[in-house]
Amino acid sequence: MSDSAAQLDPTDQPAGPAAIIDRSSAICVIGAGPAGLATARALRARGLDYDQLERNTGVGGLWDIDAPGTPMYEAAHFISSKTLSGFSEFPMSESFPDYPSHRQVLSYLRDFAAAYGLNESIEFGVSVESVTKSADGSWLVTRSDGVQTRYRSVVCCSGAQWIPNLPATPGSFTGEVMHSLSYRDLDQVRGKRVLVVGGGNSACDIVVDAGRVAERAVISMRRGYWFIPKHIFGVPADVFAENGPSLPRRLEQRVFGTLLNLIYGKPERLGLQRPDHKLFETHPVLNSNLFLSLQHGDVTPKPGIQTTEGSTVTFVDGSSEDFDLIIYATGYLHSVPYAREYFGNDQHPDLYLTCFSREHEGLFGVGFTETNSGAYVHFDAFGQMIANYLDDQDHNPERARQFAALVATDRPDLSGGIRFDRSPRHKGYVDAHALIKYRDSIVTRLGWQTRVEPAPGVTGQVPASAVSAPASVPTSVPTSVPASAPDSLPETESQTVTS
């Protein structure tokens, strides 16, 4: 949740030591998007003292299309179905469609926050400047308004889709260039000759929009991907898969891949490239509309860009075409700018089970799980684990030590037998089934309690006003301890990533 331009500028650092608020028995949750909310619910359920900081004026993270810097666009819908996408004990409304729109997801998140009384502990309109580790192991959180607070630990839930991965356009393209981050709605492409670069979920959604209203809509993909339709035999694809027989992974890849090719046809027939990898080895693209648009000639497929000159783009197959606009739907960097020193500077942070900092005790990241299933179930589980762990630090130090040892030394294989693609996009990618299985085994071994209570007095969808959870409002206690100088960020921003 950081304004990428502002907080990286060293001149913006507070000029001198100010009074540091001591909340060193409390936890700081940065961000109130889905991951932040799930974490907060878990902490609150254990009675752990925490503060939650949110840059925006409301909860919901990127799902709030009005949030500054959000990558959200009007055509966005969940890519997992309502049936399998909700937080535990808080299912999505039956009245939702199979795949809720971004507005419905936002309302769901807001209802969730209200049902569990999470808003009370959130300070809105506050972004975090930096997070630094003190010598005593506590964490100093510096806000953009200069306030510094010391916490026992920090859970970074600040999102993974805010920093665009924008490749440089080869050659000398003179038309407009933008990243999908800035794409909101089809009026931006109406009447233009549009080239969308990328083969992910956003790329497909955007080019389908363009196929409707643009003068010309072309999608450029460097390689072949698998496209999973959102419905199989009229049933949401994830529900279909869930209800199917449980097969060994290798077999499932074959069976499901063959089934897709059979029922929906091979991508090659539509001019797309043949996938150069097996199904599930890359992040699934759930999109039925791209095929429809290609079949109707509304969208034209092209391979990767070779070079550009003026408004002309030449593709690696030698074909070339003029465009007014290139939209790079090339994904996001998962770096955590305000704590880069601790999360590393790779495209994707390396965390134990995708959540626990291996080297920095007391630092957690929720929302960085790159996997092939609905995300909220993972947010829930990690929130629970963090809560259990922090609770153990107070009440069961031996067990906490056991877990800490695991974090430091355990390096499980979470690929579930899938040889995930080697592209940067899939660094740290884990298989959801393997992750869940392994996570459950650890939770069971440690005897952690992870049951989630339903929101008080409510089942299912909760009206916003229904609940207020009994949690004390944390009070800020000023301390006399002088703040140590914040660790300076080792790098200046260099976010341009070469393609």
Next chain:
Amino acid sequence: MVDTIHAAPANSAPERAEPIERRRTLSTGRVVFLVIAAAAPMAAMVGNVPLGLIVGNGAGLPVAYLIASVVLLCFSVGYAAMSRRVVNTGAFYTYISRALGKPAGVGGAYVAVLSYAGLACGLIGAFGYFTNIVLLETGIDLPWYLYSAIAIVLVAWLGYRSADVSAKVLGTLMVAEFGILIVFDLAVIGKHGAQALPAVSFTTEQTFSGSIGIALMFAFTSFVGFESAALYGEETKDPERSIPRATYIALTSIGVFYVLTTWIIIGAAGGANAPALAKEQLGELVFNLIQANGGIVLHDLAAVLFCTSVLASVLALHNAASRYLFALGREQVVPRRLGSYHAQHQSPHLGSLTISALTAITTLIMAVSGADPYTVFATSFVGLGTLGIILLQAVTALAVVVFFWRRSDRDLWRCVIAPSIGFVGLTAGFVLAVLHYSTLTGSSNALVNAVPALLLVAVVAGVVVALRLRRDRPAIYAGLAGSELRRRTAASTEAPLYTRRYCLVGAGPFGLIMARALIAEGVPFDWYERHTDVGGIWDRDSPGSPMYESAHFISSKYTSGFYGHPMPADYPDYPNWRQIRDYIRGFARQYGLYDRVTLGVSVSSAVPLPEDRWEVTLSTGERKTYDGLIAAPGVTWHPRIPDVPGREQFTGTVRHSVSFGDGSELRGQRVLIVGGGNSGTDIASDAARHADTAYFSVRRGYRYIPKHVFGLPTDAVLTGILEPPRGVSLSGDLNEMIDLMVGDLTRLGLPKPDHDLLASHPIMNTQVLHHLAHGDLIAKPDLVGLTATAAVFADGSEAEVDTVLLATGYEYQLPFLDAGLLTWEHGHPQLYLNVFSREHDSLYVLGFIEFADAAYRRFDEMAQLVVMDLRARETGVHREQLRALKQDDHPDLRGGIRYVDSPRHATYVEARTYQAYLASLRDRFEWPDLSEDSYRTAVPESNPAPKETADLTSQGA
């Protein structure tokens, strides 16, 4: 020994005009070869002759063979004549259905299944018996049923995989069989001299000794299989010539061979004493004779060949029976499951399993009851089977006579006399065999002798099933025994020099198609189009065009092109309106139509004059008289706007889809789309993406047909133009397949489909379902009224809306014609075949038709109908018949389907039925069928095509 129905999946194909190039590789010689092989001569001689001697007419047996040969030759003359005019993919079943009605056809098909199954059972018994005999000599003595059991398992396995013994193997066997018997024949002649051919065989006394009926039956049995010739027809290069020829050659050679060989066998067995010897030696008779006359080596060879020959026959019969079951399962006159085929082997595996089970049970009963495998088991079942086949052939012969009876192109010998002889001969054989059936079985058991009654049961059952189907499920009944007439490539008469001049109105697709046909025929005509360019609705610039930005064709580029002008290969599966517009204009350029059309001039009125002439007033004020008026006014120009109660108090906008251009018009609004047709679903999808809130109101439960199945355009797969992926079967019910693909619509808030797939104009759209599943579109029931700000629905719910967009279709109008000139019902003029005015002989109205098929080819066939009538008026040939038809012919073009009761379906025709009806008219009036080449020679290339056109055509698929 086969009369197979092709197990090919494409029986639902409404368009077989240009199927994937089938392998037409067989030559006449090869067909002869296959037919003879299928009759399995060794099995026929060794197996049948002893029985014929014993229970037939004794030493007179060769006469029976002679009679059978002649009768069958006559039969096949008629059969071939019919296969010249009717494409044969369903053997007897198709012909009987076509000529004698579907109930008779189904009855016949039941008889066929029973007969082939009976023959397969009987031969299994024979196989066990003869294998036992053959192996006895090597000292192995096992019970016959053991060998039969092995054969059952083997045949069941091969049949399950639909493996026919390859033609090569069959051919080799056949040559060897012939060879051995010929060597035997020569050896006997060499040894016995004139005695080898005893004159006694042809004496009246011998001929009518015993039962000639039973003898005939065995003779006919020996020929079972020759009828497969016609089935190879669709695989030969020139079926109309090569199939009859192959049949005659094969029949004659088998016939001569059979007569000679039976005669020589009798000679070798001692002439008049032959029956006595046969009684003693039974099945060993011929083997013993071979050994005695040809030596042990020849005997051993014959023995082995005989067993393989029987086994091959069993397999062929088994496959014939299971394919019949399969075909009938597809037609749903037997349990539908039998009509599914194995995804991998593409075999009618369930039909095969059924026949295997039947064979196994029969054999078990025979083995347990201790029946003699040869004289009881084989005889009674082969008897039953043969009786059935004779019956079928007799009825088919009758069907041929009936089919040609009312046709002008019948040949007296081929279409009447020969099939009549066949019919009489076969019927006589059948009756005699039934009367003497107890002689055949040698049993006094009434139950055994009543077996032929099973045939009657089969016939009755088939007829009853068909009649019940006609009553309860007319759509399925309509699809029964679909057959096509064979294409005709040239007309019987030359185009005359026309003196009459016609007026053509409209230059949309149908107008263009009509113009090309008129030019090709050399008909003088003037042609007016009110817009400044051709293309009709597909030109969005044409004032009042209903076209909108997101419109695409709803049939694929594979099925949709004009004859002789395929859509460019680089077009997407479903082209958009711009591509269609350009394609249409390319067509107009290629055929020089721009040179003929008068653009920017409309017809203000047309008034009939005496003698079928017309006075036409143009928008220029000019008046002209013509000998006929051909109107192609277009059908989607005049919106049908339903009364919506409360419309006057509604403060928002109510508009019709005719004015809809693109989604941005709905930006920021709350929109209700009314109507679930193809425009309705397109516009609802636009609204889903553009409007603030979008509602979609449908009156009834429609089926939404995916534009693609298996990633391929649905129509192209269903018509067989594109093959579904390997391993996929398209068997079973179309409704079921679509429902499976699309899933449960009620999940999306839509009503459950309330009609059969074919009973309503298909909605080719699943995009709308996508939007419903994503909540961008909200399904609502029928709109019943409007309040000041909201729409009220049938379920009582209301929705606040700013705009109500009525996608409620269009009305037919002929603005330049006085409405009283035609009879209008439910907003539709009553036209013969949706083309001809019944009141005004020289008035033709084009386009007032709807069907579930790609339009442009059907339009072309309708244009041919017009040209046919113009030529008749010019030449006088067929003139009166056509006039009479226009007035009195009221064919049911709905194919028995009860179309949903909505105005749009008032002119709805079932595409296949309609096509078939037009084909039969063309056939009757000896008018050529259209093909891709029809216009290639007919229309001279006009001035060199402009560049754009060249582009379009050079990329033709």
